Amino acid sequence: MANTVHIRQVAVLGAGVMGAQIAAHLANAGIKTVLFDLPAKEGDANGIATKAIANLKKMKPSPLASLMRADHIEPANYGSDLEKLKGCDLIIEAIAERLDWKLDLYAKIAPFVAPHAILASNTSGLSINSLAGGVPEQLRSRFCGIHFFNPPRYMYLVELIADSQTNPAMMDALESFLVTRMGKGVVRAKDTPNFVANRIGVFSMLATIYHAERLGIRFDVVDDLTGPRLGRPKSATFRTADVVGLDTFAHVVKTMTEQLASDPWHKYFTVPAWMQKLIENGALGQKTKAGVFKKVGRDVLMLDPSTGEYIAGGQKGSDEVKALLKITDPAARFKALRESTHPEAQFLWACMRDVWHYISYHLDTIADNARDVDFAIRWGFGWNQGPFEQWQAAGWKEITAAIAADLAAGQVMGDVALPAWVAARDAVHTPEGSYSAADNALKQRSNLPVYKRQLYPPTVVGDAAPLYGETIFENDGVRLWAQAGEDVVVLSFKTKAHCIGPDVLAGVNQAITIAEERYAGLVVWHPEAPFSVGADLMSMGPAFMTGDFASIENMVAEFQKASMRLKYAAVPVVGAAQGYAFGGGCEFLMHCSRVVACLETYIGLVEVGVGLLPAGGGCKEFALRASIEAKGDIVAALKDYYLSVAMAKVGTSAEEGQQIGYLRSSDIIVFNPNELLYVAKAQVRAMSESGYKAPVKPKAFAVAGRAGAATIKGQLINMLEGGFISKHDYLIAGHIAEIMTGGDVDAGTLVDEEWILKLERERFMKLLKTGKTQERIMYMLENNKPLRN
Structure with a gap:
């Protein structure tokens, strides 16, 4: 089986929240999708799946790139529609986490699975080998685990888990499909309970809950300290549990309790009594509007676990500890936390120390290498850095010595020594590869051909710094660069949030001049989102405060000239967008020869929000397009x-941006942001090689x-x-x-x-x-x- 797979039609088995959203994202990718569930007891036999598809249109954030995508999902049922499986290239089972139910379903569908089709389970933690043991023999080599994270459209991580008999070439083909067509970051997980991300991420949450209770730290303070201040999402710890669902969280913990009896940390694999009481009372978090937190009017209340009553929330961490978290040098920051006697500082140090201890002890059994652990936590739990990265950035030897000291003092959660390899190494991530404890070797990244499309793939601490080509021109606002020997030049903005001020405008004009003289074309691309939040209002500040409106009007005129140069350049100019493309950023894209936009591009002319109007050519472009499209009635x-x-309408996906008109139907949508530059360069070359001609000014x-x-x-x-x-x-x-x-x-x-x-x-x-x-x-x-x- 080649490293590409032609997946034209997919069946999703199970129309619950997760199955329906997986189906939605397949539909987003333009893949014909059949969503199965049990036959309805009354009325239309497909009623359960049909209702699930309708509910997709009501969900926020939307699992659909645009509402019309729901119409591309076909409802079906296990009673009368199993013949439809014969036309499917991939079948994803996403029913409840019951081994017996899953095996019964596999037996039922086996006669209808095409000889080439892949069968995958979206289990979040059941053993793939146990599942595979009940799969009919003819399907065994084509069976694997494919664990999407919720919500599937927005979460980058997918874990792939092979059975002992899974065809390796099939796994390579499936990974390639997931990376490009579905836009995912794939981690190959070993077949251990809860795999990589949930195993470590949930342990981190359990350690946080344990230390918060031990040191008497309030839930709201915990969330204030373990969110963005610690490089993690705003939902932090307890709010994350509410968002995930306390029942779901408890289920994952139960899997660890039942299947990891020999784990040295096993006694901590339990949900606290106060959480169990919430679950019993139906307070499951966000989906029931009450959990650890509950919103009443504009007030956010917090559970007091000692009384079971809700009290006023919103308390923050102490100024003393927040100041320690602002220390920029990681080694100095963790040293300060470790040495502080403040309970909140001791809490943070203990939480990180026990996660580091845990991942080092289990690395050989749960993941191929340390890089996979870090990517799994970054992509699955939203940490800015993975735990091994944080350890290495804070000083591998220093942190190792501190963990060993706490072990000797009996202060850690796990009563086991650090593995020998930890003290033997200076780092786990190096330019030569990331450490594999199982093989005692450094492992390079995957060499699958699909990754050649990622010109600048995600990096970890310790990787060689990415080399963004040779600088052709640079000022305070932009850098124009190209790889040696390449015929396409790249313009990257250097400003905060890639806002557009005088230096960027001057840089755009200079870049186009250089591209016209020496290159086949120009790509406007930044290594990180957003594309641009628009005009730099701060740069207008001095003139605004002194009433120098003439200089502001001159800047507006320069903005318009830059937009027009983008549109009428003698060579193709391609905008490569991801994240926000607002105001002037949207106007720049509207004037490019073509746009390559990541699906998660949020685009709009939003100037009315600051009391202004689009003046970089956005109004002009829409007036011109309306005139061209009008059939006798311009209005x-x-x-x-x-x-x-x-x-100020915003497209909440690139597809919605096309429907509104900010992007044209000829613009390209890609799903993986790491492929943006590759595709954008290919578009420049395609236009150049086909004899690109600048548009004729009307x-x-x-x-x-x-x-x-x-x-x-x-x-x-x-x-x-x-x-x-x-x-x-x-x-x-x-x-x-x-x-x-x-x-x-x-x-x-x-x-x-x-x-x-x-x-x-x-x-x-x-x-x-x-x-x-x-x-x-x-x-x-x-x-x-x-x-x-």
């Missing part, structure tokens, strides 16, 4: 574009004029009177209407792009001089959220 063609701008196009603006404003009055928008919103929306309809001219008047750009500048400056807009700008700069005034 009708313009309406949806106008509403998107006036209501000499004139028709606009809707003052009559069109009046029609649009009539709808705005209804929104104003209904209280849906404020008076200032009405003012901004009116300006946008007048720009996009061409200003004070008759309907059908022919204008050029510069005419609309001039209107953008003029109306932008008018708004900038109003008190309400100035209030919005200052509020955004101070609070990082919009003000509706």
